[in-house]
Amino acid sequence: MIPAQPSARLQPTEAGHALARLFAERAKGSTEEHRRLQHAAQQRLDALGSPHTGTTLQVAGAVHLAQPAFLPPDEEGQARLRRLDTSLSLIETAFPEVSTDVEVCRLTCTMLEGVWRSRALAPPREEGRTDVCDCPMCLRLPTPPARTLDDYSWRQSAGRPLTVKTWPYRDELDSVLTAGWSLVRQMNDLDRDLGLRHSFEDDILLFHEYKRVIDTIDTERLTQLVEGRLAESFSTNSARALVCGIFAAYKRSVDEYWLQQHDAGSITLPQTNPHSQSTYSLLQMMDCLFWHVSPDTELWQEEHLASLLLCRVVDDMTDVRADALTGEISNFWLADIPTHTKALYAASAIAIIKYSCLPEARPSRWNTWLMSSTIVWMALTGRHALWFDGITEGLPPAEDCPLCDLQPNACTGILTEGTTLTFAPRPTAPELSTRAALLSARCRAEHPRAWPLFDAELRAFEALHGPWYGNVDGTWEILRRTYVAAVEASGAAPSTERAREIQQDAGVVGSEQLYNLYEPQTGREDTALLSYMFGCAHPHFLWNATGYRPTGVEGDWLDG
DSSP states (O other), X not given: OOOOOGGGGOOHHHHXXXXXXXXXXXXXXXXXXXXXXXXXXXXXXXXXXXXXXOEEEEEOOGGGSOOOOOOOOOHHHHHHHHHHHHHHHHHHHHOGGGHHHHHHHHHHHHHHHHHHHHHHHSOOOOOSXXXXXXXXXXXXXXXXXXXXGGGGTTOOTTOSOOSSOSSTTOGGGOSHHHHHHHHHHHHHHTTTOOSOTTOHHHHHHHHHHHHTTOSSOOHHHHHHHHHXXXXXXXXXXXXXXXXXXHHHHHHHHHHHHHHHHHHHTSOOOOSSBOOOHHHHHHHHHHHHTTTSOXXXXXXXXXXXXXXXXXXXXXXHHHHHHHHHHHTOSOOGGGXXXXXXXXXXXXXXXXXXXXXXXXXXXXXXXXXXXXXXXXXXXXXXXXXSHHHHTOOOSSOOXXXXXXXXXXXXXXXXXXXXXXXEEEXXXXXXXXXXXXXXXXXXXXXXXXXXXXXXXXXXXXXXXHHHHOSOOOOHHHHHHHHHHXXXXXXXXHTSSOOHHHHHHHHHHHHHHHHHHGGGXXXXXXXXXHHHHHHHHHHTSTTOGGGGGGGOOOXXXXXXXXXX
């Protein structure tokens, strides 16, 4: 007999509190190795210039912050939760090793029901978006461009088809999205070889469940999976992936339930949602915590959790405009959170991209390549805000730019005890390495107007990364059609058409060049440089996505 689950009886508000306690209890502080490597990196950077003390901004730990009260589920929501409990109990009984995963899924889904119903029915609260703030980040926030429905026709979750398939026998996986997902697995596991880089079949179930938009859980089929394939070749990650697949399917069913009511006119969904900083962080943790398979010993390390959360912040910076139409509930920029907090999270995402460029960062956490590969494949699908909203009108000055002076930071306490962002003059390499100098020379010859900025950013990158040993031809082909093209467009007359051309060509060059990033000798080097140029290099195209404000745009559902 399966015992009753205490969390199944909790209301959404109590489930949110229980989930916050669970994460606070399970999260493990930074390891001694991580602290030692951070110190070594700082000493190396200080050696490139005089050591200095910069200004700081504090980012509060999310799980310790207050959460709002949510409405209880309606009858349909209660029925969905009962079906969820049936499915999760089967897994927990067969594989008690994933009981914590099962509990996280139960609590998150309960909270999700309350968040959606509160968004649909509760009166909107006063928001903190209009608060005047003179911090260096808020003063830097851009003005969002006007948008219409035609601006969203580009958005495709899967990205353009690749000329070489990741799995030749699975046509549906022939995309930059999936290839980028498998790329980070291979890079993470290359050094230590924990056997995870080839275990795609363990967690590809999750991907299928999400993409095929399952409305209900087929308990009979689930039983067969538990008793059949997983039982024959069990790994903790196999069962964990199954829990994740169930969550992805559940989340999609809740999303569609409320969107259908909105479409039928039964309710009117506002283009905001009742997330607090804590609610957002906790919902996103389940949405990605077990997507990116890590060793059990590192699953709850703060370094790992921070990379997961900030990876989703970058994702939201991209998807926010389309999500305002589709009704996606887990989007930070639609949430009821002060603008200052959103600016701090966006700055944290940029800081961790810079941190991922440090060679000292590589051994200290599992998903060390997650942010790097995410920012790259997003740019190379053409779906990144980098090109969509990132073509600024006129290049802003690089002097005294707080984003340029933002120091690399692993942001390890962003869920728990908080983190501190530091701003100080950035170091630059006095001389470029041989291959980086070749990239600079090509830019000077082919795009002389963009060259001074391009050369300066290469020097800033090599100060963080050290000498670059990447693929000159492939990397230049990508950069000239993305970053360099965007810099040139920024210096010309404003043109929506030019921005769209760059965006579409980013998808083309991605489908042509992404597999160069799989090259064992140069792929990591290329990924590191591309992530810097796409996420950190002046004029910080990525930052332009932070200017979003909900508008009255209405329209059909979109892919996503």
